[in-house]
Structure formats: structure tokens, C-alpha cells
Amino acid sequence: MTVILGQTFTGISIGAVLLLIALGLSLTFGQMNVINMAHGEFIMAGAYTTYVLQKSISSAGISLLVALPVAFLVSGALGALLEWLLIRRLYLRPLDTLLVTWGVSLMLQQLARDLFGAPNVQTRAPDILTGNITLIGGDDPLTVANSRLFILGLAVAAVVALSLTLRLTPLGRRIRAVVQNRDLAEVSGISTSTVDRTAFFIGSGLAGVAGVALTLVGPIGPTMGTNVIIDAFLVIVVGGIGQLKGTVIVAFALGVLQSVLEYSTTVSVAKVLVLVGIVAFLQWRPQGLYTLRTRSLA
Amino acid sequence: MTGLEIRQLRVSFDGFTAVDGVDLDVRPGDLRFLIGPNGAGKTTLVDAVTGLVKAAGSVRFGGEELLGRSVHRIARAGIGRTFQTATVFEELTVLQNLDIAAGAGRSMWTMLRRRKGVPEPVAKAMETVGLTDLADSPAGTLAHGQKQWLEIGMLLVQDVRLLLLDEPVAGMSHDERQATGSLLERISAERTVVVIEHDMDFMRSFARSVSVLHAGKVLSEGTVAEVQADPKVQEVYLGHTAAEATADVAVREA
Amino acid sequence: MNLLKSRSARAAAGFVGAAVVLFAVAPLVLSDFRLGLLAKYLCVAMVAVGICLAWGRGGLLTLGQGVFFGLGGYAMAMHLKIADAGPGNLPDFMQLYGTATELPWWWQPFANPVFALAATFLLPMAVAALLGSFIFRRRVKGAYFAILSQALAAAFAIWLIGQQATTGGTNGLTDIQGFFGYALDDPVNQRTVYFIIAAVLLLLIALARQLIQSRYGELLVAVRDSEERVRFLGYDPANVKLVAYVVAAGMAGLAGALFVPAVGIISPALIGIVPSIEFVIGAAVGGRASLVGAVLGAIAVAWAKTALSEEFPAAWTYFQGLLFIVALAFLPGGLASLATVVRRRRAAAAAEKKAAVIPVGEAA
Numbered sequence: 001m002t003v004i005l006g007q008t009f010t011g012i013s014i015g016a017v018l019l020l021i022a023l024g025l026s027l028t029f030g031q032m033n034v035i036n037m038a039h040g041e042f043i044m045a046g047a048y049t050t051y052v053l054q055k056s057i058s059s060a061g062i063s064l065l066v067a068l069p070v071a072f073l074v075s076g077a078l079g080a081l082l083e084w085l086l087i088r089r090l091y092l093r094p095l096d097t098l099l100v101t102w103g104v105s106l107m108l109q110q111l112a113r114d115l116f117g118a119p120n121v122q123t124r125a126p127d128i129l130t131g132n133i134t135l136i137g138g139d140d141p142l143t144v145a146n147s148r149l150f151i152l153g154l155a156v157a158a159v160v161a162l163s164l165t166l167r168l169t170p171l172g173r174r175i176r177a178v179v180q181n182r183d184l185a186e187v188s189g190i191s192t193s194t195v196d197r198t199a200f201f202i203g204s205g206l207a208g209v210a211g212v213a214l215t216l217v218g219p220i221g222p223t224m225g226t227n228v229i230i231d232a233f234l235v236i237v238v239g240g241i242g243q244l245k246g247t248v249i250v251a252f253a254l255g256v257l258q259s260v261l262e263y264s265t266t267v268s269v270a271k272v273l274v275l276v277g278i279v280a281f282l283q284w285r286p287q288g289l290y291t292l293r294t295r296s297l298a
Numbered sequence: 299m300t301g302l303e304i305r306q307l308r309v310s311f312d313g314f315t316a317v318d319g320v321d322l323d324v325r326p327g328d329l330r331f332l333i334g335p336n337g338a339g340k341t342t343l344v345d346a347v348t349g350l351v352k353a354a355g356s357v358r359f360g361g362e363e364l365l366g367r368s369v370h371r372i373a374r375a376g377i378g379r380t381f382q383t384a385t386v387f388e389e390l391t392v393l394q395n396l397d398i399a400a401g402a403g404r405s406m407w408t409m410l411r412r413r414k415g416v417p418e419p420v421a422k423a424m425e426t427v428g429l430t431d432l433a434d435s436p437a438g439t440l441a442h443g444q445k446q447w448l449e450i451g452m453l454l455v456q457d458v459r460l461l462l463l464d465e466p467v468a469g470m471s472h473d474e475r476q477a478t479g480s481l482l483e484r485i486s487a488e489r490t491v492v493v494i495e496h497d498m499d500f501m502r503s504f505a506r507s508v509s510v511l512h513a514g515k516v517l518s519e520g521t522v523a524e525v526q527a528d529p530k531v532q533e534v535y536l537g538h539t540a541a542e543a544t545a546d547v548a549v550r551e552a
Numbered sequence: 553m554n555l556l557k558s559r560s561a562r563a564a565a566g567f568v569g570a571a572v573v574l575f576a577v578a579p580l581v582l583s584d585f586r587l588g589l590l591a592k593y594l595c596v597a598m599v600a601v602g603i604c605l606a607w608g609r610g611g612l613l614t615l616g617q618g619v620f621f622g623l624g625g626y627a628m629a630m631h632l633k634i635a636d637a638g639p640g641n642l643p644d645f646m647q648l649y650g651t652a653t654e655l656p657w658w659w660q661p662f663a664n665p666v667f668a669l670a671a672t673f674l675l676p677m678a679v680a681a682l683l684g685s686f687i688f689r690r691r692v693k694g695a696y697f698a699i700l701s702q703a704l705a706a707a708f709a710i711w712l713i714g715q716q717a718t719t720g721g722t723n724g725l726t727d728i729q730g731f732f733g734y735a736l737d738d739p740v741n742q743r744t745v746y747f748i749i750a751a752v753l754l755l756l757i758a759l760a761r762q763l764i765q766s767r768y769g770e771l772l773v774a775v776r777d778s779e780e781r782v783r784f785l786g787y788d789p790a791n792v793k794l795v796a797y798v799v800a801a802g803m804a805g806l807a808g809a810l811f812v813p814a815v816g817i818i819s820p821a822l823i824g825i826v827p828s829i830e831f832v833i834g835a836a837v838g839g840r841a842s843l844v845g846a847v848l849g850a851i852a853v854a855w856a857k858t859a860l861s862e863e864f865p866a867a868w869t870y871f872q873g874l875l876f877i878v879a880l881a882f883l884p885g886g887l888a889s890l891a892t893v894v895r896r897r898r899a900a901a902a903a904e905k906k907a908a909v910i911p912v913g914e915a916a
């Protein structure tokens with residue numbers, strides 16, 4: 001019983017990480033239909049921001065708290081810059097965008113190597129996050145790392161913040177208007193290019209926040225983004241384009257599936273099985289879990 | 299020989315019913331115009347007949363049931379359509395466009411070889427739609443009206459028996475409209491043609507029969523004169539007289 | 553008709569020229585070492601031929617060609633490892649890591665040379681057919697398809713690494729000694745391998761050219777530009793795409809198979825996400841829709857990688873990143889389209905000049 005619970009909770013915490021790294025994509029890929037392969041490097045930028053801040057702020061707790069908004073701004077600014085330099089020229093060519101941003105991602109990785117060196121670096125986690133919490137005591141205890149709980153909380157907070165922003169603020173209304181009908185939004189007086197850039201800023205900023213979270217569970221290195229980016233895209237594909245709800249459900253579902261399969265097989269076989277599961281799922285729901293049915297031809 | 303028979307056709311999108319129990323009969327050789335305000339369900343009706351959206355009810359052509367078949371199978375049953383915006387293969391020439399349209403039944407072996415010369419049906423269709431001189435021009439360089447004619451030509455080489463045309467004269471000049479109209483008259487002599495149209499002058503000049511759709515239902519049916527005299531139709535167009543109603547529709551669509 | 557004749561005459565001349573360069577000039581002027589490198593680049597070019605067909609003509613961004621390259625490569629390498637070990641013996645790495653006392657069941661058929669050779673292209677084609685029929689039939693396309701192919705490449709590499717006892721893990725299958733009875737360390741045999749590779753490349757180019765010029769090739773472009781429209785003409789676009797995808801997979805498989813005797817190794821590092829995307833960049837730089845462009849682009853990029861990455865690894869990465877950006881953002885037709893772009897610019901400039909001249913004439 002505890003084993004099942006334990007695997008489920010491991011799965012949920014894998015899912016929380018997945019959710020955090022995919023959340024920014026649900027805006028840039030899900031809403032704006034831009035495949036930004038450099039999203040992984042924005043995650044990396046957030047992680048290195050944490051690393052740099054910790055060098056100047058000695059308290060691990062304070063530096064982590066400071067890192068969250070700073071990483072959001074750093075990665076967000078990188079994203080807005082990328083949108084302005086390249087992506088806005090490519091809105092009608094999604095596949096070319098994929099390859100162009102892959103080139104950007106290669107250059108950012110090399111930049112990280114030149115700045116911080118090729119080997120991975122570590123940050124110190126604050127003391128409060130290094131321990132474990134015992135959920136079920138007794139002979140067969142179920143313990144959960146505090147850092148994992150923190151990531152879960154952060155993921156939930158980020159989802160709530162993003163969904164409230166999209167629903168309640170004028171900015172969110174503008175983003176949704178542009179996504180649904182670009183021309184109409186334009187003639188209604190919305191500057192679509194400003195909205196695009198702002199949405200990209202937020203989506204990339206969320207990648208930075210995910211990067212801060214990743215420093216708690218693993219090393220920081222130039223290729224850390226590449227390792228997670230495909231999984232993040234799969235979450236959006238399976239969840240359904242433009243559907244925050246789908247992203248959340250699928251992130252946790254894939255996390256639990258991965259963890260259960262890892263327990264019964266090996267990490268590598270689990271990866272392959274998850275992919276087979278995704279292809280099978282797309283047979284059943286080619287447009288992802290949630291989808292808006294319209295009469296449009298596309 | 300029976301034409302198009304639609305019975306109790308129903309299409310809904312997430313709770314919104316776009317087509318709500320339509321019955322429609324179009325005899326072979328008819329040139330039927332479908333009119334109605336925006337959102338009346340005209341395009342959705344055509345989408346349902348061609349298999350692009352799921353629908354309940356029955357659609358038969360020449361006695362064969364079409365609902366539930368996949369899009370390309372419906373196309374092979376002799377049903378062809380055009381879209382509101384002309385979709386031709388812009389990077390291929392007029393000849394290549396027509397040759398592809400003519401070739402759905404080709405064998406693997408034919409497909410894997412080069413085209414030699416111009417197949418007979420392709421030459422005939424090019425003649426009919428008046429594009430013979432432009433055979434080797436890329437379709438992307440054609441004028442708007444010529445693209446629509448190329449699309450119609452592509453349906454002709456497929457030897458479709460039912461043509462569903464979605465606003466074929468939108469954006470055309472007066473001369474192009476007249477040319478398209480007489481093209482449709484010639485074509486409909488041997489085939490069944492259904493046209494979705496908002497241009498009332500064009501409808502009055504060329505329609506043999508008219509169906510008015512409103513809110514997913516057939517409101518009225520008959521000749522142009524009968525439909526224009528129908529009080530229900532006048533009511534839908536804000537209670538105006540027929541002439542004003544036409545003007546109103548034209549304004550709304552503009 | 554004249555145009556067609558001159559075009560096929562030009563193509564024939566191109567083939568003869570390429571054959572002369574590959575079979576006479578290159579072996580004369582290049583050292584054995586350089587010729588070996590060229591053999592490796594030609595393998596990359598074979599993958600590019602398939603990418604030109606699937607992506608350039610069919611619009612299918614195949615970011616998982618590494619999988620098919622790997623299937624072909626491993627099929628060949630497994631046979632060569634078994635042959636190297638000799639009858640009754642296990643390949644060296646299995647003795648090293650493994651506890652196995654006999655060949656795993658899925659290795660056994662590869663002991664047969666005919667099976668192994670056929671598998672180098674039939675296995676990737678079968679996998680592509682299975683996967684493609686699932687993906688295309690449900691109309692998964694564009695970005696979804698690209699991401700799924702990438703995920704496939706990642707999963708395959710991860711799986712290979714995880715199965716160290718039977719696949720050699722991260723190291724892959726290395727240190728291959730013989731090629732159907734010929735020792736690979738003999739320069740004469742290496743040269744023969746090069747000739748085989750050059751011949752196969754020319755053959756694949758001819759095959760792809762025939763496909764592109766056929767009615768099927770026209771239909772493939774039509775599917776790329778408007779899939780829905782093709783469906784209304786009574787074709788099943790899924791089948792059209794499937795053919796291009798499967799052919800491209802077979803070509804990548806052959807390339808992988810021939811890469812093994814040329815370089816002596818196949819490993820997960822050669823087939824994951826990164827190498828898969830690198831296969832695409834060569835074709836993109838040269839011109840994805842043009843066979844000549846894609847092939848020359850692939851060879852040039854592979855050459856640049858060797859030349860630059862050994863001496864300036866950091867500079868190479870920046871350069872490669874820039875290649876992606878410049879080639880795709882600013883010259884989507886690749887270098888092959890450069891002539892057309894320049895011609896158009898010149899024509900536009902000339903037209904402007906003319907326009908500028910007329911008012912002056914009027915004033916005078």
C-alpha cells in the first residue's frame with residue numbers, strides 16, 4: 001500500500017516539475033503556436049540566475065526567494081528579445097521557427113559553457129527544504145522531501161497566477177482576443193505585436209521560475225534545458241493546444257505513469273513505454289485531451 | 299436517376315446546433331442556389347455532405363448513403379466542392395493541378411512515372427474553363443477569377459456528378475461573374491450543381507431553383523420568384539419587401 | 553518539351569560530372585584519411601536525400617531520422633560484430649559486461665548476412681510504415697509530427713543506453729574489424745567501402761529524382777501545400793505522405809549501415825535528438841526542396857563540422873547556431889534558392905531603374 005502511495009507521490013512530484021517547465025510553453029506554444037526550442041535554455045537561464053545570486057547573497061533561503069522574481073525577469077527579457085529579433089518574422093512558418101530557435105538554443109548553451117564552464121554546478125538548498133516530512137509513520141513509513149513539496153506548491157501557485165492573469169486582467173483578455181482572432185483584435189485597437197511580445201515575456205519568464213525550482217532537485221548545467229524540453233512539448237501536445245486544464249492534468253498523469261512504469265521496469269524502458277502510450281493516445285484523441293471543436297478548415 | 303437527397307440532417311458543435319433537421323432534394327441537372335443570412339448553416343451543410351464535419355440524419359446521392367464515409371471516399375463517389383477562398387496548388391502549374399485532380403484512381407505504376415503529354419479529360423476541362431493558354435503557368439500567378447475557374451475545372455476532370463460551390467463569384471468583377479454564370483449553366487446540363495451565394499443579382503440571373511436556409515432550417519424553397527414572394531422569407535430579412543431584403547442581405551455580407 | 557529535354561540533359565550531365573568527381577578525382581587528390589572522411593559525409597548526404605523528399609517536397613519535418621539511421625547502423629554492426637567474433641563466440645562487449653552465455657534471441661537472425669543486409673533498409677522502412685500509418689491516418693501533422701519524431705529519437709537513444717549488456721550501452725558497437733570477410737584496416741578495402749558508398753549515394757539520388765519528377769512527386773507537393781484540398785480530390789493524403797516517409801527512412805537506414813564500415817562505430821550519440829536535427833540542417837542550408845542543394849549542403853555542413861569543431865569547438869557551436877538561424881529565418885529556400893533570389897532582386901532593381909527613367913524622359 002505504502003509502495004503504491006509512494007510511487008504515486010513520486011509521480012506527482014515528477015508531474016509538478018513537468019508542469020512547471022511546460023506551463024510557459026502552454027502560453028507560447030499552446031496559445032501563440034510558436035515552437036520555441038530555446039525554452040529549455042530559458043529554464044537554464046533561471047537556474048544559473050539562482051546560482052549567481054547565491055554567490056552574492058549568502059543565505060540560501062533569501063537567495064532562493066529573490067531568485068524567483070529575478071529569474072522570471074531575466075528569462076522573460078530573453079524571451080521578449082528573441083521574439084523581437086526573430087520569432088515575429090516567423091509567425092506563419094511554425095516549422096522554420098522550430099529549427100531557428102534550435103539554433104538559438106545551441107548558442108545559448110555555448111554561452112553558458114563559456115560563462116560558467118562546461119561542468120555542472122550546484123546550489124545550496126535552504127535548510128528548511130533539505131529535510132523530509134513523514135506523511136505516514138510506523139514500520140513502513142512514507143516520507144516526502146520538503147523540496148518536492150515546495151516545487152508542488154510553486155507549480156500550483158504558478159498555474160493559479162497564470163490562469164487568473166489570463167481570465168481577469170485586461171492583458172489576459174487581450175492575449176485571448178489576439179489568439180482567437182488576430183485581425184479582429186487588431187482592428188479593435190489592440191496592438192497585436194505588443195501583446196505577442198508580452199505573452200512571450202510571461203511564457204519565457206515562467207521558464208525562468210521553473211529553472212529556479214530545478215536547482216532544488218538536480219545539478220545546473222548547459223544542457224539541462226535540452227534534457228527536459230521534449231517532455232514539456234509532449235505535455236502540451238497531449239494536453240491539447242491552448243488548454244491550461246489539459247496541461248495540468250497531463251503533466252501529473254505523465255508523471256505518475258512514468259513513476260509507476262519506472263518502478264515496474266527501468267527508467268529507459270519507462271521512457272519508451274510512455275512515448276508509445278502517447279502515440280496510442282493521439283490515435284484516440286489526435287487533437288489532445290481538450291480541444292475546441294470549430295468548423296475551421298485547418 | 300436520383301439526385302441529392304438530404305433527410306433530417308443535423309450538425310452540432312459543442313452544444314450549438316448549426317444545422318437543425320434539414321430536408322433537401324436536388325434533382326440531376328438542377329442549378330440550385332442556397333441562400334440565407336450568415337450563420338444560417340449553409341457552409342456547414344456542405345461540410346456535412348462532404349464529410350468534413352460529423353452529422354446525424356441521412357445524405358444520399360444517386361441512392362448511395364454518404365454520411366459516415368471518410369472525406370476522400372465521398373469525393374470518389376462523385377461529389378466535389380470548392381471553398382470560400384480558392385484553394386489551388388499554387389506552386390504547381392494549371393496543367394499539373396488538373397492532372398492531379400484527374401488522377402485519384404491511378405495505379406501505383408502510373409503514379410511513379412512521369413506524365414507524358416496532356417490527358418484527354420484534362421485538355422477538355424482546360425478548354426471548358428478557358429485556361430488552355432495558361433496551361434504551364436503556376437496556379438499562384440493566376441488572377442482571382444481564374445483560380446476559381448481552375449477549381450471548377452478540377453472538379454470537372456474528376457468527373458464529379460455533384461458540384462458544391464461555396465461563394466464562387468465572391469470578389470469577382472462583373473464580367474467574371476457573367477462568365478462564371480454561363481460556365482455553371484453549361485456544366486449543370488449534365489451534372490447537379492449546388493451554389494452557396496450571397497450575390498442576389500447573380501442568383502436572379504442564373505438560379506434554376508433556390509432554397510433559403512435560416513437558423514439551421516430550410517425556410518423556403520422554389521423558383522427565384524416564388525422564394526422572393528414568400529412572406530416567411532421577407533420576415534427573416536427584417537420584414538422588408540423582397541427587393542429591400544435583397545439589398546439588406548447584400549449590405550450585411552459586405 | 554524543349555525545356556524538359558534540356559532539363560534531363562542537364563541532369564544527365566550532372567550525374568556524369570558527379571560520378572567523375574566521386575570515382576576519379578576524389579580518390580586521386582585525397583589522402584586515404586580524407587577519403588575516409590568524405591565517405592562519412594556521403595553517408596550524411598544519403599540521409600539528406602531522404603529529408604529532401606520528405607521535408608522539402610512533402611513538408612514532413614522529420615526530426616527523428618537518427619532512429620532510422622541507427623536501425624540501419626545497428627543492423628549492420630550487429631552482423632559485423634557477430635562475424636568478427638567468429639562462430640560460437642560472443643561479441644567482445646557481451647563477454648565484457650554481460651552474464652549472457654549465448655546470443656540474445658533478437659541478435660541471432662543478424663548472423664545471416666542476407667538477413668542483416670535486408671534489415672538495414674527494410675527494418676527502418678517497416679518501423680516508419682507502422683509509425684507513419686498511425687500518425688498520418690489520425691492527421692497528426694506539422695509541429696506535432698516534428699515533436700513526436702524528436703521524442704522518438706530521444707526514446708530510442710535512451711533505450712539503447714539502458715540495454716548495455718545487449719547493445720553496448722553508451723559506447724555502442726565499436727571496434728569493428730571486418731566487412732564481409734575483408735579487413736577494414738586495409739586501405740584498399742577502405743577505398744572499396746568508399747566506392748560502394750559513392751555508388752549507393754548516386755543511386756539514391758537517381759531514385760529520389762525519379763520520384764520527384766513523377767506524378768507522385770507532383771502529388772506530394774500538392775499534399776504539402778494543401779492537404780485538405782487533396783483529400784477532396786479523392787486521394788488519401790496519409791498514403792502519399794507515408795510513401796515519402798518510408799522511402800526517407802529506408803535511405804537513412806542504408807546510410808547508417810554504410811556509415812558503420814566507413815567509420816567503424818555506431819552509438820547512441822550518433823542517433824539521438826542532436827544528430828537527428830543535425831541531419832536536417834545540411835539539407836536546410838543547401839536547399840530543402842532541391843536534391844542537389846540538399847546533398848551539397850549536407851556534405852558542406854558535415855565538412856565544416858569536422859574542420860571547425862576539432863580546432864575551435866566553441867566557435868563551431870556558435871557557427872552552427874547561426875547557420876540554423878540564417879538559413880531558415882532569412883533564406884528558407886537554402887543556397888539553392890540564392891540564384892533565384894538574386895535574379896528576382898536584380899529584376900526588381902531593373903524595374904525600379906526603368907520606372908525612375910521614364911519620368912525623367914517625360915520631363916525632357
